[in-house]
Amino acid sequence: MSAVVLGAGVQGVLAALMLAQRGHKVTLIDRRREMMTGASLNYEGRVHLGLIYAMDRSFSTSARMAADALHFAPVVERLSRQRPDWASLSSTCSRYLVHHESHLSADQLEDHFHQVERAVLEGLRDDRLSYLGQRPTHVARRAAIPADVSPADIMANFETVEACVDQPALHRILTAAIRAEPRITLGLGICVSGVKDESGGRWAIACKDEAGASHDLKASMVVNCLWEDRARLDRQAGIDDFPSESQRLKYSLLVRRNPMIDRLGSFLIVHGAFGSIVTHPGRDYAFLSWYPASLKGMAASQAIPREWREVCDGNIQSKTMERIWRDNLEGFSRIIPGMGRPDAVLIKAGIILADGLRDIDRPDSGFHRRDEQPVRQNGTFFSVATGKYTSAPRNAELLEQAIFGE
DSSP states (O other): OEEEEEOOSHHHHHHHHHHHHTTOEEEEEESSSSSSOSTTTSSOOBOOOSTTOTTOTTOHHHHHHHHHHHHHHHHHHHHHTOOOOHHHHBOOOOEEEEETTOSSOHHHHHHHHHHHHHHHHHHTTSTTOOBTTBOOSOSEEEEOOOTTSOTTTEEEEEEEOOOBBOHHHHHHHHHHHHHHOTTEEEEESEEEEEEEEOSTTOEEEEEEETTOOEEEEEESEEEEOOSSSHHHHHHHTTOOOOOOEEEEEEEEEEEEOOHHHHHHOSEEEESSSOEEEEEOTTOSEEEEEEHHHHEEEEEESSSOOHHHHHHHTTOOOHHHHHHHHHHHHHHHHHHSTTOOOOOEEEEEEEEEEEESSSOTTSTTOGGGOOOOOSEEEETTEEEEOOSOGGGHHHHHHHHHHHHHOO
């Protein structure tokens, strides 16, 4: 069997590794010149346990995130044929600081966190699963508000076991696994313009390279893991039941750690459009993103606007970087008055894919849910949801079950 995997983000990479291990000859294509260079590399890398999805009162999103998080490390280990030192890849555990303007009260969040904990501990009854190599006995506990935090803005603090993975380190592990797999051929710098069912279990994939030259690929299976334009290709392949998605252009910063950041460690401010800081042991910088200052665009899911693509490729004007840095620090300074002005190491942009067009400052926003169907299918064409980093390994496993029926 031959397969073409569209998109070389973390989802496409894991799907390609799975298919190759199952004996398929795989062509992995992406418009970029390197694998895993978008959201797979440029965000905090949080492996969500479902804590942040308290606005989905059905609990379906949190249940999914808890299950996905417990599959994250075991599936990565199986598909990469490596056993990473997850402790060295994991950030400090995250605090959840509850803002006075939170959509939900501290008591409501505590009830939700207890429900998440029950789901996680139930999942861990399967000895094959873990949370980033660990088997925690609890998930979240209410604690005193840190002294460095403004009590005028923060009304509660929860200490959790939730962490983020070092995306550059995991990038190195997975790209090395791809290059070591003889059944995988890389086609980078290639854009997909269309797919066509040629019947008889064969697909034609129309592509163009960076010089504009056209190429046609033939395969007995197509797996669509694209970030942009996925819905258009799904339609061409006969899949119409896709969610109404939107894209958000969002900036993030790496800043030099200082004593204040070290004392607080990793934390999120909830529940609404606030921000987060992530620290990794042994790293002299921290990830920082104040959501209102970092979000710079929203559009219906379609081809990425050219100006977004340019900044995501690193072409950010100096005035824009100065404004992003200033506005992010201003947002955090209200919560952490003594944080000061840590030096900026890097400012980068990426795109978030989510459901709906209402932002997270709205309680009824679709962004508060991530319970879309992971894998959709028409014959031997498969479309895999790519919106959540946490879900990528388990999605690859669910794709495997859909294809091979196990």
